[in-house]
Amino acid sequence: MPLRMTNQRIIIFEELKKSRQHMTADELYGIVRKKMPKISLATVYRNLEVLSGTGVIAKLEVSGRQRHFDSDVAGHDHVTCVQCHKVENVLLEVIKEDCPSHGVMDGYIIKGRRLEFFGLCPQCQKKNRVMKGDKTMGCGCGCAKKELTDEQKKVLQAMADCVGPCAAKDIAAATGLDTKMVSGKIADLKKQGYVDSPERCKYGITAEGRTAMKG
Amino acid sequence: MPLRMTNQRIIIFEELKKSRQHMTADELYGIVRKKMPKISLATVYRNLEVLSGTGVIAKLEVSGRQRHFDSDVAGHDHVTCVQCHKVENVLLEVIKEDCPSHGVMDGYIIKGRRLEFFGLCPQCQKKNRVMKGDKTMGCGCGCAKKELTDEQKKVLQAMADCVGPCAAKDIAAATGLDTKMVSGKIADLKKQGYVDSPERCKYGITAEGRTAMKG
DNA sequence: TTAATAGTTGATAACTATTCCCATGTCAAG
DNA sequence: CTTGACATGGGAATAGTTATCAACTATTAA
Numbered sequence: 001m002p003l004r005m006t007n008q009r010i011i012i013f014e015e016l017k018k019s020r021q022h023m024t025a026d027e028l029y030g031i032v033r034k035k036m037p038k039i040s041l042a043t044v045y046r047n048l049e050v051l052s053g054t055g056v057i058a059k060l061e062v063s064g065r066q067r068h069f070d071s072d073v074a075g076h077d078h079v080t081c082v083q084c085h086k087v088e089n090v091l092l093e094v095i096k097e098d099c100p101s102h103g104v105m106d107g108y109i110i111k112g113r114r115l116e117f118f119g120l121c122p123q124c125q126k127k128n129r130v131m132k133g134d135k136t137m138g139c140g141c142g143c144a145k146k147e148l149t150d151e152q153k154k155v156l157q158a159m160a161d162c163v164g165p166c167a168a169k170d171i172a173a174a175t176g177l178d179t180k181m182v183s184g185k186i187a188d189l190k191k192q193g194y195v196d197s198p199e200r201c202k203y204g205i206t207a208e209g210r211t212a213m214k215g
Numbered sequence: 216m217p218l219r220m221t222n223q224r225i226i227i228f229e230e231l232k233k234s235r236q237h238m239t240a241d242e243l244y245g246i247v248r249k250k251m252p253k254i255s256l257a258t259v260y261r262n263l264e265v266l267s268g269t270g271v272i273a274k275l276e277v278s279g280r281q282r283h284f285d286s287d288v289a290g291h292d293h294v295t296c297v298q299c300h301k302v303e304n305v306l307l308e309v310i311k312e313d314c315p316s317h318g319v320m321d322g323y324i325i326k327g328r329r330l331e332f333f334g335l336c337p338q339c340q341k342k343n344r345v346m347k348g349d350k351t352m353g354c355g356c357g358c359a360k361k362e363l364t365d366e367q368k369k370v371l372q373a374m375a376d377c378v379g380p381c382a383a384k385d386i387a388a389a390t391g392l393d394t395k396m397v398s399g400k401i402a403d404l405k406k407q408g409y410v411d412s413p414e415r416c417k418y419g420i421t422a423e424g425r426t427a428m429k430g
Numbered sequence: 431t432t433a434a435t436a437g438t439t440g441a442t443a444a445c446t447a448t449t450c451c452c453a454t455g456t457c458a459a460g
Numbered sequence: 461c462t463t464g465a466c467a468t469g470g471g472a473a474t475a476g477t478t479a480t481c482a483a484c485t486a487t488t489a490a
Binding site for chain 3: 219221240241282384
């Protein structure tokens, strides 16, 4: 079963190597499409699978939603940013010795190991400082809050129109929405930091909420 | 925002603790349903999320398809079996010291770390030996080969009816299926070990293939 | 050179794990 | 008792990935 080096396979490999990053199938698809617009996403997945099977690239399967692929197959570990989900390399010589990636442990035949750190990347740390000052919602590191639904916007608008903190039923009356639905929405918005509750059962819109409403 | 201890929440927690294993939402759903048949899968997910938020259980997000939850929140690492995807604990005191789970590294503020080994569990090692001797397909460790499709079964049947090794087109003629489709199926079956190719372009059914066909 | 066969592709359907949605239900505080 | 916060069941929606298959291309044996 020879492995045929097709154009698409070559381009996928080259682009992954060129980027010097841990890419998802999707990101790579976006890049490869510039050179080969008709390529299929399935082809990208297939070839990443094939290439990682031969060992020329590494399949990371770092936890989180998407799988990442790495053209650097040498042994190194990873840091993931908990906020923007970027993945970067780290090299920890100390650990290598004490923590072998092959051998036997508790009856298991160990085939490999993965050491993964997670924390906040420098950009997201900076971004958090900026956000507290409410200068911008921009992130620069690929993470963004979800778009608000129409109902959520209505609720926020009603809250903004209110002078002081108001109850769920007031919002319901103002928007014409059902009271129960409104309180559900409020709970969601509170979780996202767009709404706060200065006193029990009374709610107000936050500065962040105002910004979100405009976007 | 008090956390209400509902019946479903209690049962989910109890069962997770009782099992002394790393369970997926789905497995837990199966167990909990025996005590509370009307519970919703969404409720299981929600509560695992809530409980891991409070820290009484741990959300593993070990790599691989499914997320696992653990009632033991103490710091320990994990081994995953690459074959049956079982997850078990390991304790490596040495590493703990050299590999802190909090601090700063390369500009990142580290919030945690995950060390994961992967290899073959003792059961799967044993199973592999048994399978070579063709005594049984049973695994005992939760891993099972996929069910064969009707076409695959047809192809295998035709191959079994054949005396010696036969070509794809013979199979096509015997089954009435398209030749190209047949060669695709054969390739798949070969990957799964149900078919081998004693000489180029000639195929035969393996012992394993015969067993699979019956099931 | 040619026919058979192996390997590959693009398009799209299917799948799986998880999350969202919302009407309805329950609890606790006033 | 009412109100609102918190929860639930069930189904729809989503995201990422995998499977399917007809069409295409390269390779090999004859």
